[in-house]
Amino acid sequence: MSAPTPALLYCAVNGIDNCTNGIGRQTKTLLATLERHHTRLAAAVGPFTPYLAAPQPGPATWNHDPEHLAYASRVVEHLGGRVIALPYDTDRPFWHPATWQQLSEGAAQAAADLARHHSRVLTIAVDTPFAAVPALTGHQRIHTVLALFSTAMITERPAPDPQHLDWERTAVTAVNRRPRAYVADIGTFLADHLTRDYGLDPAALTPWPSGLHLTHPDLAPMPAGDAHALAHRHGIPTDRPVVAAIARTDPTKGLDLLIDALTPLREDVHLAAIAVRTDDERAALFDTYQRQCDRAGLRATLIGDFDRHLPRALAALPTTRVMACPSRGETLANVVFETALWAQNGGAVVLAPARDGFTEQITDGHNGLLYEPASPGALTGGLRRALALTETERARIRRAAHTRVVAERDSAQHLGALLARYFPDRRGQAGRLTAHPVPGTRPPRSQATPSQHDFLEATR
Template structure:
């Protein structure tokens, strides 16, 4: 259902992106908030409801006011308790239920008692239960950035809960936003969301998402594990993301072992976590690197400056080996930074970002041999071919203009907002 008149209040609910941004979802949430604060009419009230994180939580980061200054200046912020005492922004189904109750109470207090109409955009799984607690005048849009079926398929209880919540929300008149064509099909096919309930809010880049130039080869203060004593100034490959099995870093190491006879550049593998010490998966990755003899620098601690490595002249290629990826921002960030070539699997939304042989190279997910073949093609590029691929990839970012996507979404909800001519790129 598209609202016939614009709501007087817009509420945005996020689990990551306010107290820092330790996930791709958090970075995407911040991008949405920056655009919203810029283009939303000044007479529309803006509420921001983030999941609260305590200062001693390992996921808590200091605010980056230069990044969210426009949002924080105009938004009324109401932190939400998800039942973890501020230690975990995500949690499990019990925390999702607690979060829905807390968010519903804030919306009743801030919107229901005032008799205001409200457009409520709730990002990601933790808010799926909101339709059961939000007041009637809330026009709800749930925007899954992933699902349990994609990232925790063994958790059948969570998957059943997600499906129940999404279908219940649709029956109550909510709409379900999709961030990629892959996610639209996934929600239709695997969660049985009716096509008529789906609305477009595709992910993408804003001007602020371009990585800042890196003054140093590694982030200041980095504590890397160095394997094989690589000299990164002779060139390096880069792969980064959360240290989770679905990111496919184990497949990348196996693929590099297959192409080792071609003497590929050293690997900078930033498989990161936010807690203290190394996770078991991180330990397995380091052990795998040692066992295969792949020269590498391993970074295990989350640091947003890792993305700045995309700007380094020594960079020879960016690898995104994911087994599952609802959207995947790294190829676009690499393209915007002029990093080439990008080698990515065809997992989920990644297939929408790479045209094989033109803007990068593609491989099958969870297939080290296929990834090795794509890496070989990337390493064999001549300087001229690499420059052509860089230009083509940078030009392709125009199709992923998040500012334009937000403007179109707001217009569909009755808001007269800025011009569409501006493009990312």
Template sequence: MRIALVSYHTCPLARLGGRFSGGLNVYVRDSARELARRGFLVDIFTAAHRGGGFGVARLSPGVRLVHVPVGPDLSRAALYAGYRTFAGRICRFARAEGIRYDLIHAHYWLSGLVGLELKRAWNVPLVGMFHTLALVKYQARVGEEEPPERVEAERRVAAGADALVAATEQEKGFLVRLYGASPYKIFVIPCGVDLNLFRPRDPRAARRRLGLPVGKPVILYVGRLDPLKGLDILLRAVARLDDPAGVRLVVVGGDRGSASERERLESLVRDLGLDGVVRFIGPVAHRQLPWYFSAATVTVVPSYHESFGLVALESLACGTPVIAARVGGLTRTVVDGLNGYLVSWHCPEAFTERLELLLGNEGLRRRLAAEARASVQAFTWPAVAARLADLYSSLRAGPETARTGTLSG
């Protein structure tokens, strides 16, 4: 079976931690690789880098990355205005290659719009996965700004796709309640982690490699520099510790697109007197992240919302406990008191209390760390690909096959 996988707004090879790069990029790349190992042929279509032309690269056996030209403006407004043109260029590529695709899998709302166009052109099933939903972001944090057309676009994709993939039961509920999606075409398939890549390294060796102090606790944040991620809460929490100067907070993520947010956060660091405590690393290659997780005493995920929370999964796979906000998919991976802690309130005091508890009790840290990797053994990319393969096969047999219980959704 040949799959057209659409990741319109972000390339799966983009360095993580940028404004529009994160768990979605990992999902696209690693699920495609595993699908190919199961015999699928996968072409990933993404916007070419600024001003670039068509380009085809082999990512792994059975997986190609196709950069489609869109022009120099890669803003979401420009991509929305040009999604039909993007879909048309994919169709021309398929004709030129003599390829017929059996199914489309679109990631994010912009890709979903492209997917609807391709579905009409090719008369093949469309699977959609949103990763984040505008109406959920609005509920999670007042003041979130999204393109005005996004909500209506998400409703169109939810209605027009033959199947929707949700990472959690909670996300499935949001799609039904907020978008009117049929529950019978929503399939819950959790995200995965590469357990070969994300495995514990020696913490002292990891710290020496990264230039971090060996004798001080290291608190780690990994993610975009975005108000929705709640990094300012973590900064204020660290400032309230009994001895802030006795720890190091390492912030991984952020790119040129988030320069203004970084400036705001760096100003907050100065105001809180955390100069010398907080270190902004910037974006790093995905393969380097295990070293950061292994160097950390604890990873903190203070987000206002996470559809799944891949960072928590990757940290736990490296044997590092997680303190996370009790939101979204984080409640699926972080088990309170087993492999970390869930914090119910988005206030610094609550995070400070859990940090003090964990940092001040070596026995507790060891117990949580010992459980961390074991707790995520079921979340693997081969398992994700197996579920996706079942869904694809059922849709190829006919959309009603998938909806009548052949799959557990």
């Protein structure tokens, strides 16, 4: 006998017992949204039970932290769910299709198990390691949304691994042939990329814009005095303009490009870069970046470990002029959205290349600055332009950035709309609510739905 309530199963490889990248931040956003807004969401779409599925937590997990796992467990257990550990071969390379197949099979089985006890299961399969889940779920009570936040074509430029490409293309095109399977339309650039380069049927897209838990304490601006103190503890001087960057040690993130571009400005600025060491051979890039700064004579502070408070401090620091995002490829950069909140009272404006998802996040000169990445010297020129802004101009840009993020990136609204689309409400009718998609996103193939206003009214 099925229970009267549906279930939400969120499958992710980062953010449950660790938090080291953008996928981890997305998972943390979901957890905060559930923790603080579950009652509102249930009032709007009907009761539901959230579950998490993750690779078996433990020493094999990149930056495994029991406190992260305890928090994730506490959130979902309080709401009647649990964390489901997915066994996998920890002796095999994690970033390999064989491992991903094992994880996808485990997640599909978890969804099938939940379907025996819940009236419906909405499975959100997050990113490449869970990309095969839609092809492996066929139960009539299971709806699956594949939430890709990037692809090998974007992150492994200029020469993506052929095995990674084959895995992603097979998984994406499988959605075209599966009933009750969808791909999350998180933004215009990625949706166009998946349809053009991977063969996704546009009718399979379902709106779920990338968002933030806007009122979470770790997105609040840090007071200037606290930001100064934290910067000093990390050896970051505040007597000259600071150029900040937040990334992991991955060539895609382009920290080497930023260091080169800052060399002509070495007498005028200090680079403060959080370059989080990854769990593979790319971790050695941290030392490479340090040597590059030394050779260039660039005043720089590189931090290899992630501390959630330091990005807040750097963004809000009055002497931080620029939050630089020099990526070679980026779908939608969390740091762009987060900086808009952290720096609303003072601090950094964002500088990014006019490529990929940055162009839907930033309108040049309005809520940030863009430069042409293919033009020689353009990044240095963009840095000069940012440093030359007056305080009035910087305040105007920061204000516009904050206004836009608050208007477009509320994760509670987005999650409520997604649940309403696939969960029946308490009267047994199909969900009738949706979040207002960001410009350029497409309606789902399931059905047309009303405006964001309906969801806002229902959750007040």
